[in-house]
Structures are given as structure tokens and as C-alpha cells.
Amino acid sequence: DSGVTQTPKHLITATGQRVTLRCSPRSGDLSVYWYQQSLDQGLQFLIQYYNGEERAKGNILERFSAQQFPDLHSELNLSSLELGDSALYFCASSVDGAGGQYEQYFGPGTRLTVT
Amino acid sequence: DQQVKQNSPSLSVQEGRISILNCDYTNSMFDYFLWYKKYPAEGPTFLISISSIKDKNEDGRFTVFLNKSAKHLSLHIVPSQPGDSAVYFCAASDIQGAQKLVFGQGTRLTINP
Numbered sequence: 001d002s003g004v005t006q007t008p009k010h011l012i013t014a015t016g017q018r019v020t021l022r023c024s025p026r027s028g029d030l031s032v033y034w035y036q037q038s039l040d041q042g043l044q045f046l047i048q049y050y051n052g053e054e055r056a057k058g059n060i061l062e063r064f065s066a067q068q069f070p071d072l073h074s075e076l077n078l079s080s081l082e083l084g085d086s087a088l089y090f091c092a093s094s095v096d097g098a099g100g101q102y103e104q105y106f107g108p109g110t111r112l113t114v115t
Numbered sequence: 116d117q118q119v120k121q122n123s124p125s126l127s128v129q130e131g132r133i134s135i136l137n138c139d140y141t142n143s144m145f146d147y148f149l150w151y152k153k154y155p156a157e158g159p160t161f162l163i164s165i166s167s168i169k170d171k172n173e174d175g176r177f178t179v180f181l182n183k184s185a186k187h188l189s190l191h192i193v194p195s196q197p198g199d200s201a202v203y204f205c206a207a208s209d210i211q212g213a214q215k216l217v218f219g220q221g222t223r224l225t226i227n228p
Contacts (some may be wrong), residue, residue, distance in 0.1 A: 106158035
């Protein structure tokens with residue numbers, strides 16, 4: 001158990017809909033990262049938040065957005081869903097260099113199926 | 116442009132022998148490297164990491180070697196156990212810049228009894 005929690009575990013929805021994925025980081029970690037794993041693209045970085053502020057953006061579509069709340073949990077919002085958005089979405093958290101540690105610890109993921 | 120490459124999609128090793136997984140990278144800005152293990156329907160599990168100021172890091176049965184001039188790293192697992200069967204991902208990060216992880220495509224390791 002990494003200490004990172006994600007809900008829901010599975011999500012099935014229709015094209016055009018909007019969903020919200022939730023992540024709670026490990027206790028004490030200020031950084032939250034979101035990654036997408038699809039069959040043909042592997043694990044791809046989407047976005048990073050650090051203590052409530054957006055720090056880095058990767059290959060995140062404009063239909064996707066995220067935020068990190070004062071209690072440090074994060075939500076990833078996916079809208080106008082398309083079939084190609086079906087994937088595993090992982091959240092990770094990190095201390096970002098404290099004590100020389102840069103490892104990211106991953107949650108169990110949310111499997112999104114768009115039909 | 117794949118900055119981190121794992122050229123072997125799969126590897127089969129006998130129980131008790133050494134497993135060697137390889138990874139190459141192209142971006143010279145990467146200065147921190149990690150290995151993750153992943154089982155189906157689970158998130159990646161952190162195994163071991165190495166900073167670019169080192170060439171070797173060891174943790175129990177796991178050792179990571181870094182060859183900066185060749186932009187190559189490898190993970191050695193000795194001795195291999197059946198529970199090691201999983202997909203292994205190499206990842207790299209530029210810790211002086213954005214600390215996002217760039218992942219390889221993974222190598223499926225199968226340990227045979």
C-alpha cells in the first residue's frame with residue numbers, strides 16, 4: 001500500500017459526458033501528479049500540482065483540467081469524453097526533494113471506460 | 116520522440132538466476148532515474164532509484180547501474196523469485212526542472228520455476 005488513494009476504482013460512462021477522478025496523496029506529500037496509461041501510449045504525464053498551485057503541464061488535453069485543494073487532495077476533471085479517453089488514470093505523490101528523495105508513489109488508479 | 120526506451124518487451128528467466136532489465140535514454144537533462152514494478156490492475160510500485168552523481172545503487176536483491184556516457188541504465192535482480200514476475204518500467208526525471216517522470220514502455224519479466 002503506497003498510501004495514495006484514488007476513487008473511484010472503475011468508471012464507465014458515455015461519450016460526451018464529464019467525470020471527476022479523485023486522489024488523496026500520502027500524508028506529508030505536497031506534490032500530486034496525474035498520469036494516463038493507455039494501451040498504445042504507455043504512462044504519460046498529464047499535470048502536476050504543488051501545494052495547491054499548478055507546477056507543470058504535460059500532454060493534457062484542453063478538455064481535461066485538475067486542481068488541488070487546501071487539504072492537498074486533487075481532482076482530475078475530464079469533459080466531453082471521447083472513446084479514446086478510455087484509459088487508466090494514475091495519481092502519484094512525492095515529497096519533491098525533501099531529504100534528497102524524488103520518488104513518486106502511485107495510487108491504484110482509476111480505470112475509465114468510455115462507451 | 117521517445118526519450119526513455121526499453122527495447123525488450125519481454126524477458127524470461129529461471130528462478131534463482133539473475134534478471135537484467137535494460138533502459139536507454141536520450142535526454143541529457145535527466146538526472147534522476149527510477150525503476151517501478153507493476154502488476155495488472157495495480158499502480159506502479161517504486162523499487163529503486165539512482166541519482167546521476169552515482170553509478171550504482173543497491174537495495175537487497177535489486178541493484179541499479181547507471182552509465183551516463185552511454186545514457187544507459189540497468190536493473191539487476193538476484194536471485195530472481197516467482198513473485199518478481201511483473202512489468203518493469205524505467206523512468207527518468209529532470210529534478211532541477213519539472214520533476215515529472217518520463218517512462219519507458221515497460222518490460223514484462225517472467226520468472227520460471
